[in-house]
Amino acid sequence: MEPGDLIFVVRTQPHKVFQRKGNNLIMKKTILLSEALLGCMFVFEHLDKRQIVVRSAPEQVIKPGDILALPEMGMPIPNKPFQFGQMLIQFDVQYPLYSQIKDTEALRKILPAPIPQSVPKPKKAEKKNKKNKKASVDDVDDMNDGDHSVEGEVVEVVLQEYVEERDNGYSGNAYDTDGSDEEDRPQGVQCASQ
Secondary structure (H helix, E strand, C coil), X not given: XXXXXXXXXXXXXXXXXXXXXXXXXXXXXXXXXXXXXXXXXXXXXXXXXXXXXXXCCCCCCCCCCCEEEECCCCCEECCEEEEECCEEEEEEEECCCHHHCCCHHHHHHHCCCCCCCCCCCCCCCCCCCCCCCCCCHHHHHHHCCCCCCCCCCCCCXXXXXXXXXXXXXXXXXXXXXXXXXXXHCCCCCCCCCC
16 A cells, blocks of 8 residues: 545535635624614624624714624634634614604604705696607607606606515516517417418
């Protein structure tokens, strides 16, 4: 038997809290809006079983998606036995439901006022004389059935929660399909040539 190299194959398993990126560890943390504005404190268990107490800096506001670092709390750096990467914490901020807000008037007094927006005034649509005018490509807006849209019209809408089930209608064009689902669609009346 000849001596040879000993080869180890190491497979890392995903951790339920941490992800590794080089020498850094990444952790996701959800905090309440009140914690994001007024300061937060939480505890987590590190890989070596230490209990780590994390506090936000005084007067620090944490925004959704912020990534903050804990230096020297990541993975050991190879060939540098006393140096470690960073622990990166990616924050998500949980906003309260409107029904959970007890005093909306007090909030309006405390929080900065919304940026004023001016609502545009509708422009008066001009009636066009369509009898003596030839249709052109530029006049596509004039070809609506019964003048239902008004040029310069101002439309005010209210945001609603996105519901995926409402998204099942076909909203593409004829060139978006590969033809594989044609048998599922109802067939229209076909013209017969004589």
